[in-house]
Amino acid sequence: MWNYSxxxxxxxxDPKNSGAVAAANAIGEVGSISCGDALRLxxxxxxxxxxxxxxxxxxxxxxxxIASSSALTEIIKGKTxxxxxxxxNQDIADFLDGLPPxxxxxSVMGREALQAAVANYRGEEWKDDHEEGALxxxxxxxxxxxxxxxxxxxxxxxxxxxxxYTKAGGGCSSCxxxxxxxxxxxxxxxxxxxxxxxxxxxxxxxxxxxxxxAASAGTxxxxxxxxxxxxxxxxxxxxxxALQADGGDVExxxxxxxxxxxxxxxxxxxCQMAAMTLGGIQQQLIExxxxxxxxxxxxxxPVAVEA
Amino acid sequence: MSDIYLDNNxxxxxxxxxxxxxxxxxxxxxxxxxxxxxxxxxxxxxxxRARKQVQRxxxxxxxxxxxxxxxxxxxDSTAILSxxxxxxxxxxxITTVVEHPAVLNLCExxxxxxxxxxxxxxxxxxxxxxGAYQSLLSDRVAVVxxxxxxxxxxxxxxxxKMAEMAHEAGVMFHTDAxxxxxxxxxxxxxxxxxxxxxxxxxxxxxxxVGVLYLKRGTRFRPLLRGGxxxxxxxxxxxxxxxxxxxxxxxxxxxxxxxxxxxEVKAMRDHLEQGILEAVPNCFVAGDPDNRLPNTASxxxxxxxxxxxxxxxxxxxxxxxxxxxxxxxxxxxxxxMRAMGIPYTAxxxxxxxxxxxxxxxxxxxxxxxxxxxxxxxxxxxSPYWGEAGPLEDPEQAFSPVxx
Ligand SMILES: Cc1ncc(COP(=O)(O)O)c(C=O)c1O
Ligand code: FES
Numbered sequence: 001m002w003n004y005s006x007x008x009x010x011x012x013x014d015p016k017n018s019g020a021v022a023a024a025n026a027i028g029e030v031g032s033i034s035c036g037d038a039l040r041l042x043x044x045x046x047x048x049x050x051x052x053x054x055x056x057x058x059x060x061x062x063x064x065x066i067a068s069s070s071a072l073t074e075i076i077k078g079k080t081x082x083x084x085x086x087x088x089n090q091d092i093a094d095f096l097d098g099l100p101p102x103x104x105x106x107s108v109m110g111r112e113a114l115q116a117a118v119a120n121y122r123g124e125e126w127k128d129d130h131e132e133g134a135l136x137x138x139x140x141x142x143x144x145x146x147x148x149x150x151x152x153x154x155x156x157x158x159x160x161x162x163x164x165y166t167k168a169g170g171g172c173s174s175c176x177x178x179x180x181x182x183x184x185x186x187x188x189x190x191x192x193x194x195x196x197x198x199x200x201x202x203x204x205x206x207x208x209x210x211x212x213x214a215a216s217a218g219t220x221x222x223x224x225x226x227x228x229x230x231x232x233x234x235x236x237x238x239x240x241x242a243l244q245a246d247g248g249d250v251e252x253x254x255x256x257x258x259x260x261x262x263x264x265x266x267x268x269x270x271c272q273m274a275a276m277t278l279g280g281i282q283q284q285l286i287e288x289x290x291x292x293x294x295x296x297x298x299x300x301x302p303v304a305v306e307a
Numbered sequence: 308m309s310d311i312y313l314d315n316n317x318x319x320x321x322x323x324x325x326x327x328x329x330x331x332x333x334x335x336x337x338x339x340x341x342x343x344x345x346x347x348x349x350x351x352x353x354x355x356r357a358r359k360q361v362q363r364x365x366x367x368x369x370x371x372x373x374x375x376x377x378x379x380x381x382x383d384s385t386a387i388l389s390x391x392x393x394x395x396x397x398x399x400x401i402t403t404v405v406e407h408p409a410v411l412n413l414c415e416x417x418x419x420x421x422x423x424x425x426x427x428x429x430x431x432x433x434x435x436x437x438g439a440y441q442s443l444l445s446d447r448v449a450v451v452x453x454x455x456x457x458x459x460x461x462x463x464x465x466x467x468k469m470a471e472m473a474h475e476a477g478v479m480f481h482t483d484a485x486x487x488x489x490x491x492x493x494x495x496x497x498x499x500x501x502x503x504x505x506x507x508x509x510x511x512x513x514x515x516v517g518v519l520y521l522k523r524g525t526r527f528r529p530l531l532r533g534g535x536x537x538x539x540x541x542x543x544x545x546x547x548x549x550x551x552x553x554x555x556x557x558x559x560x561x562x563x564x565x566x567x568x569x570e571v572k573a574m575r576d577h578l579e580q581g582i583l584e585a586v587p588n589c590f591v592a593g594d595p596d597n598r599l600p601n602t603a604s605x606x607x608x609x610x611x612x613x614x615x616x617x618x619x620x621x622x623x624x625x626x627x628x629x630x631x632x633x634x635x636x637x638x639x640x641x642x643m644r645a646m647g648i649p650y651t652a653x654x655x656x657x658x659x660x661x662x663x664x665x666x667x668x669x670x671x672x673x674x675x676x677x678x679x680x681x682x683x684x685x686x687x688s689p690y691w692g693e694a695g696p697l698e699d700p701e702q703a704f705s706p707v708x709x
């Protein structure tokens with residue numbers, strides 16, 4: 001059975017705010033019965049202050065879908081609509097002390113229900129822009145749709161590139177067959193063939209090697225290093241507000257050739273979403289620098305060997 | 308009160324008598340059965356006895372038709388891949404849409420290697436169309452692989468008849484009988500079945516041991532080549548303790564066959580009736596007239612299976628579901644969908660699978676617990692109103708991107 005946190009169990013066995021709110025003036029309905037998840041969120045919003053005075057949920061779904069719905073209503077009660085809209089799916093997951101990767105979509109559904117309810121209150125139309133596919137990489141909770149889209153929009157051809165862009169495959173590597181499958185299919189649609197890059201299974205480099213390249217990279221990239229760092233800093237500056245809104249932050253830690261180490265803090269560090277965050281930063285950096293770079297957390301920085 | 312285990316199609320408790328038979332083979336009887344000295348020799352005798360015990364349970368003609376493997380999945384893979392390798396000119400496979408992943412995923416993989424896989428559809432009770440099957444049999448087909456009993460619903464397929472049809476068409480026939488062996492009587496000697504898969508842990512033997520039955524004379528290509536174990540048909544030093552355990556379990560299963568088909572069946576029927584009477588909007592999935600004696604698959608409408616299981620677990624009842632959420636995929640069970648069960652019910656299917664260790668008292672307890680669990684979840688469901696399902700529920704609640 002799933003490794004649910006105590007908090008998830010608590011909110012599943014004894015959900016808060018279940019049922020529809022009487023005299024609700026904001027209703028959000030999201031989910032998909034074919035996927036086994038559906039949620040109706042009803043809110044009572046004070047028209048003067050836009051404060052959510054009451055929230056209720058009705059959910060068709062598994063344990064974590066019910067717990068996520070319960071958590072969502074607890075989080076948003078008493079907030080204004082604008083405040084509530086800053087709640088991310090990660091906030092919902094964090095409130096529950098984390099969700100298994102296969103279940104992160106339950107928290108996404110919670111956030112979407114909220115957006116749909118606010119749109120409904122404001123008389124806007126809410127359109128779901130996210131599609132979910134079969135989970136391919138369990139280590140980083142990356143699904144098929146995300147991998148496919150990243151392959152298409154970045155013209156990726158190898159598993160390694162997919163890992164660099166999405167993180168998928170960067171952990172235990174057991175999903176590489178699945179990633180190859182997506183690559184084969186997407187490339188075939190473009191009339192290309194997937195060519196595996198060797199037999200895989202690289203031998204871990206000796207611990208001292210990266211340090212040497214760190215030193216040499218600094219010199220070999222030479223004059224452009226300062227320029228690159230400026231570009232990197234400006235990209236991070238642009239991304240910072242979004243991260244801070246989630247209670248986190250990012251700092252540049254080290255540039256080692258094509259590998260850029262960053263220091264994630266606050267809500268971003270250590271959470272399951274750190275991988276996603278890093279993937280996002282990496283994409284932005286690749287675009288800004290016009291070259292391929294890899295972004296890693298500074299915790300993965302090679303430790304300098306005493307000479 | 309002790310917990311109630313109703314998930315015997317997933318795995319079973321190893322019978323204490325089986326454990327007892329096994330123990331000496333971890334300690335004093337540790338020899339390699341291939342060795343000449345007396346350490347090995349006795350172990351060799353134990354393997355022979357186990358082979359005989361399995362032979363009897365299956366009603367096989369010869370004990371050499373029993374090949375010990377590491378699990379049901381290995382037996383399935385060995386059978387299908389052997390048929391393909393032995394007849395390279397034949398590029399088609401016939402199977403069904405409701406097979407276990409051990410067969411289905413292999414076949415889907417073989418499709419990517421250029422094989423044509425015909426998957427027989429089922430009707431709303433999970434039954435096959437034999438006419439459609441007949442029309443697919445040809446000399447292009449290397450193997451037919453059809454399960455004897457479905458693991459989710461317990462529905463039985465007429466494999467003996469289908470094997471005869473295959474035999475007449477000159478096509479090899481394999482059946483995944485992992486759920487059927489030990490629960491229904493078998494007489495393979497008088498059947499046209501060429502290959503049959505068994506898994507120990509479904510019949511009170513340990514996990515990690517299985518059998519491939521291979522009818523004498525059937526063309527065969529091993530999956531594992533190497534040593535001469537299992538007459539060169541499955542290399543690798545034998546998992547002696549587990550094989551001995553499987554032998555004992557086979558003997559016990561043969562002895563309990565009548566009990567399984569009377570007492571266990573009566574408990575299952577009682578449980579099913581009790582739940583159907585006490586809970587509105589639920590129904591039996593599969594073919595109630597033609598199924599394993601131990602399995603009840605009940606679809607509870609408008610709620611989701613994993614949520615039901617978690618609440619059952621809380622009151623000490625272990626069952627399982629074909630729900631998507633327990634497997635990590637989003638689609639509900641392929642078996643439920645193949646039968647055309649609507650999504651609002653397919654997600655809420657719960658499988659209760661019994662064994663000879665269950666009691667009527669336990670059934671009463673389950674019947675007493677289920678209604679309130681279902682009611683609690685329906686109260687949370689957007690498809691459920693004050694007193695029952697909303698009128699035209701899928702219409703009344705149709706969220707964005709449904
Ligand atoms: C019908 C069927 N086939 C094959 C298997 C796989 O058996 P094993 O777990 O021994 O590999 C199972 C077990 O879940 C099963 O139910
Ligand atoms: S599952 Fe993708 S790296 Fe582990």
